[in-house]
Amino acid sequence: MMGYRYLVIPNELEAADGQDHRALLQALGLRHQSPMGRFAVLAAVGTPTLSVQERCVIVGHLFRNDGGLVRDGEDIPLFAAPADLEAHLLGNFWGDYILLQGLPADSSLVVMRSPSGGMPCFYAGQSDRRFVTSDVSAAVSLGLCKKEVDWNHIRHGLTFPYLRAQQTGISGVRELLPGCSLRMGRQATAVHRAWSPWQFVAPGRRYGDALEAAQAVRQAVARAVQAWAEVDRKILLEISGGLDSSIVAACLGQATVEVQACTLVTPVPGADERDYARTMMDHVGFSLDEEHIRFEDARFEFAVSQSSTVPMVGILHYASDKAMEVAGDRGGAASYFSGGGGDTIFCYLKGAAPAADAFKEHGLSAGMTAIRDLATLHQCTWWKAAKLTLRKLRSRPHLLWKADTNFLAPSGVSQPHEHHPWFDLPADILPGDRERIFELIGAHSFKDGVPRDERRPVRFPLLAQPVVEACLRAPTWMWIAEGRNRSVARAAFADRLPAAILSRRSKGSYLNYCGAVYARQKSGMRDFLLGGRLRSHGYLDTAQLERFFAADLPARDLSFLRIFDLCMVENWVRQQT
Template sequence: MARVFILRWTPCDWDEERRRRALWAEIAGERAWTKFLDRRGVLGHYALAGSDRAPMLLHGAQGAIFGSLFQRQRLGAAPLGDITPSQTSRLVESGRGAELSRDYWGAYLAVLHDTGQDELVIVREAAGAHPIYYGRLGKSMAVFSHAEDFLALADEAQPDFEFLSAFCAQSRLVTPRTAIKDVRELMAGEELCLGRAPGAVAKCVVWAPIANARSFTSEEFDAAAGGLRETVFAVARSWSQTSSEIVHRLSGGLDSSIVLGALKRATTGELLAVNAFPADVAEGDERRYARAAADASDTRLIEVAMSPAHISYERLLDAYFSAKPSRAAMSFTDPTMGRAIAAEMNSPLVTSGQGGDQVFHRLRTPLIAADAWCDGCDLAELQRIMVDTARLARRPIWDVFGAVLKYGLLRQPLASGPFGSRARGCEPDAIKTLLNEHAWARVRAAASPARAMRIAHIMDLQYYHQPNGLNAQFATHPILASQPIIEFCLRVPPYVMTWGGRERALARAAFQDVIPGEVLARTGKGDTTRYHVAALARQLPFMREMLIGGELERAEIIDGVELREALSRDVMSEGSRSGFLSSALLAEIWLRRFYALQRRFVEPGHRPEPPDGSSASSEAPQA
């Protein structure tokens, strides 16, 4: 993903401008930065890695759009290569994020500079591609993708121990909070507006899931299946036109097999499927299903052996440094898959079936029947849905009936969690507070019970765009985590998605001729517990070195006695302990790197003194 750094100060504040320009010149170093904004208190640069798509620069130096942007009215067409001057003016001066989310879709980050209103606007698309953060630098604001660039200018930045404690308890937190105090992440579907005054910071939602959409009834199941099929195929056609080479990560599960079938029908370039399998244990080996899916779509398949011996947690010490630790960083510990892909293709688009669980409603919960009550289904239909839901959830019908009464009729709020924690000072309420900072929290609270769970899962889609070992090397996109597919699925009630008491029933019906029967019949996923426990066990010496007496223990975020017990080899088989240790390691390494960057950037003589009048140009910068 493109590296982006933008400074925003009050126009005509010459002292602040000189200071920020001088500091930027110092920290920019030898990186190949390209300037794309330099006007009226805004200085914007970007740098591209080998796999990054060059941004679409807007006419009149009014900003840029990073990533791929498609027109909504031409679903299935190639990405846009340009936006006309009239479209640019409308987008920058009036439409902004609302127009982007209404008329376009893709995996993009939009930077719009409205010089007429003196406003800098940042828009992040609906599924959360291109993570972006913002924070204050003195009288200026910074918008950035890489935390290292921000810390180079932020003398007084401090870690947010409350967030780090919560991360150790629940590592897939979806919240705007970061591990740097007072730095926030712009979440999926949000727009950030920075005005000319130092405190003029506003944020709004330009896209969010509709709480209780219902465009299809149970009687319209076939129509819904046809619409889903058409939408997925069209999205695959659009993405297939972003690269002449596509590598698809084929697990052998339902979702990745659906995407492979759609890509095969869409692409005119080279398509390769790749399956990762555990070399040392039979558990989690899904090559049988991957081979069947590849044969059904007549696609070449390569199989990549993954072994705990390939993994080194020490690679985390040099991995991408974000504003918050992330589970996705674990993919940096094993370069095997990246090397296998690079040996086959030079610069492919790497796709996967990720996001299918979220959009296709892979939930086995009695709450599905409660949604039918909330939607006003008649008693005969409600009874049928209750029976279907009991079959799906593998629960007695009376449990389903109780869920209908409790969460449908009485509309009791859903409980959050549970959040198990071995981190000190992190109570469940603290995690709930962080989760409720998300802009979609109100939409989720207003939704019917099963839809509320689905919205929480849609919020989680941006996890797939967090920096990881593959998107650091290649252009990647999880096809199913695309706005048109998300929006279509949200229009289908949960009890239609699971019609007949079958998990992901709508997706199975929509693509039954695309994937082989043995994959179509699958309802489970490959279990890789033994593989990950074996990997963790091999890394215990390094984990002990990092965690025992480390920064987290010194900050009293984790208890030293419990930590040493958890690090004993004879309890590594417990999932809760291994999960806690992995999260704690990620937080520990993040904190160590934070302090190391601080020491590096505050060394005497590292930063220049702000230029005085005698050394600066006598001509005032143009406003």
Template sequence: MPSCLALIWDPADPDAAAAASDIDRCVRRGAPEAARHAVSAGCVLHDLTSGTTGRHVLSIPAGEVSGAVFGRLFRRACARIPVPPLAILDQEAGRRIASSRGASLMTDYWGAYLAFLACSDGTVVLTEPTSSIPCFYCQTRGVTLVFSHLEVCPLPDWIRFDPDLDFIANLLAYDKIQPGQSGLRGVRELAGGCRLHVSGGRVRKEALWDPRQVARNALEPAPEEAAACLRETTSCVVRTWGQACPHLALNLSGGLDSAIVAACLMQEPGALDMRAVHFILRGGDPPEAAQARAVARDLGIELAECLIDPADPLPPPDCHPLSARPFREFLGRRADAERRQALGLAGRTVFTGQGGDHLFLETRDPLIFADYLRRHGPGRRAAHELLAAARLSGESVWHVLAESLSHLVAGPRETAAIRSIRERQTGLNRLTHERLDASDLLPVWACVPEGLPPAKFAQVSGLAHMIQIRESLALPGTDETVHPLISQPLVELCLQLPAYLLCHGGRGRGLVRQAFAGRLPDQIRLRRSKGDASRFYTEQLKANRDLLADTLMNGALVANGLIDRADVEAALRPGSYGVDTFGRMILVCYVIEAWLGRRTRRNAAP
């Protein structure tokens, strides 16, 4: 997993310079193989990625302004042609990046990166819009630390982090919130598409990329042209990632999105060393193996299969990395790596089809008709679009018409993102919900539509969840994960296409289904059902009940009054944890408890 740490300080401040020197020495002792890059007299960047020799850092030459890009950077080009990651930036490109204070990175390039620019009035840090690489920052003794993965940063003992219990309480409501905080007091998260300006020990941040602004610049070609554009852009970003990571293992779920990724990669089969793997969840859920096999057979991909038993033990609570916040992937990441190693897939970049539901728009929202009326009014195609919205939602045309007109007359209601948080209330997190304002947990663009029509805004607000799909833990022995669909050019195209066009023909993801006609088996391309793992998780809870009960009932969450011991007992009572009102929330609590308990014990140690 690409990981980095940057130190930023004022070289004219002797105390800050001494602190930066001490931190720098500690990092070099603790990570002797890390590549160190001096960005300026007051900024140094450490590439902490396991096993690298600095291949993740690209210098920005710009005369008086110096800088570096950490990660992978691709130049925007023709949507049909995949491009290799940039190995060098010329002086002209560097000057353009510098003169825009990094903003041109988001218009002229895309990828997975953090950027650092040393300017005359301070240092600028930028995150790319999809936030593929996490970015956290804090300040101590005049030094600003910017890091992707705290768990791999070898810092001196005098830097201590205390848990932020208010943030932890909010995580119990929804563990993928993005309020700009972290699980540690004084540590902030820089969201995707933002710029942080550090000068004289002060920081200021601003948003450069707003998905609502992208969506307002709508494109509405004819369905056939839109399908071709969507297919070409999808193929381009997936194949670009394939060129950057040619030794890969694709998670082939049997669903539409991973099948689309497979079809794009197999356009140039000789250029890749690719295998696919399908994980079979025991527990009684409908199997997806037949669909995965059909895709692999049709595309000529070697497919490995791996059984996962719900009775497998959960990772011990004291194994959660000392990261900046709890992450749900703690539950299965190490076990996943061990399974891949047993299948001979270790060392390969993991590719997934994650993000497709959000971008290609898997929805049953009748308000796609309201979107159409907002854009076109009651024209000659209105009846056709009304029928399509009824087909999509499974409601009568009268219901769709009433809902759409009500929305157009009465205006915006509670947003889908906020409603989904409110609906997550269970017996376990009721204490949090009693004082919660859900709008504080999400970026403003996920809460305020700013004139977007309702179905398009629902898609925009859903990006807040999609972005948190990223792999956020740097664990030893695990391979890098890439979600090629969550790439800026494809994200922006899907935001620009109207919701009713993405749902062409009254089908969720209808446009992309049309786009890949003839490239995928119809049993995959046209299927509407989705895989379900609810029985697997119920059996997993049953098998690990004693561990869950002991950890939660005697842990830091109860000790700090964030959950109630009696609520834990009720949630783990036989017959309760298979019910939706508790469901996987128990596992989320376990992850948060594992992180908080370990961080608390670490801070109590002498």
């Protein structure tokens, strides 16, 4: 998020290089903000900051639980212990922010990143080059770190795609993951989990019935959407006509802000959802623009942001991002609003886990009802749904995150995977809760695949902390009630959505477009990978790749998506020297 940029460094580091150093900071657009003990907080113009105490600063937007924006640090009470202030913010506020606390006694810095993950946070802990920043390119320019590829992370990312790791692709630089707290001293750093999704799926936190769940989800989503809308005022809504983006549109329809909507159109069927998008826009009274993505708009070799720390912008991301950027420029939007992450937040699980959860927590009657709902949802027989549920009940998952070794040589495989803070599971966790919380790890990657946010922020209101918490408290079987996916969300907004959207079962897909892009560009992709840095490091199984590129792609074979991921990584590593 280039528009919101900050850098935290020790005071002595800020002053060490005199006038040249200060001139470089000014050239980077970073200016000294509030004093914070032995650390200097620098931020770009327009980056929100709040001074809470003499040694405490919040960077980003902070909202009260009622949705009101906090504009004065005096609204936040004083706490002696850093953990107490963290707990207070997590329980009474939400937003996209970083909490910074300087401890004068031992020159330590305590940093907490909000659970939404909307404000980036990277750090390095060397005693003479300590920093915390949203933009690693600023630290590189100041000589605080070097832009050298961490090849261990690349191997890890190839083996465990979309597992959000603390390690980054830049050597020596780590990411503070959403909901985590960092204590950085002169000689050591320590990270712990300040916020946990597991507490919201505990039996004592469950909603008692579907009506209570729907009311809570509706209130949380509406408050998050409207709070962000009041910040930005002029919004480009990215609408597909699917349930998630339509719910965001319905909430924007209740806000007194300027909204322009845009939907993407491809040359092949599958992703063209203009009819649904028009239906929703007519319902809320927003005008709708269309942006067409051509085959030639999808590229596997393109410039990546200098602030990126991991390969996350792929072929489809690039094409859709550029199209939305054009729409944002045309309308002069202050921000983009996206329904990204909605499938995960609204518990769109595709297996039998919800029925298994109902059996485990509420016994035979609830389990039988959930099996019936599962059969209706997947349009299969009751017996098949029961068989799948029994298999889920009997299974004992051993893997926390499944490896993908396809097209990798043995030297390109990383074992074991990095430990994510959410891998510390409570005892007797239900299988559906396990699945949806692990999917939430991947959902945070939505925020990394939108380089258009270098010019205006992309808001993901469905990933806001109160929305995530409200949705987690609704048991998984409630989300398949009456044989409808995302059932709680449908019930929550039944009076705000057109019948065509509310009853829709299909989902748009870019698979036809991606398949056509692969067919047109596979020769170039072959040369790109087989002549690239991943191969020179011995990470690719070149024989398997050669066979794959030489063969025709069978119908419904999605293996080419793995090729897209390899190209994404190759494109990123080529630009890091």
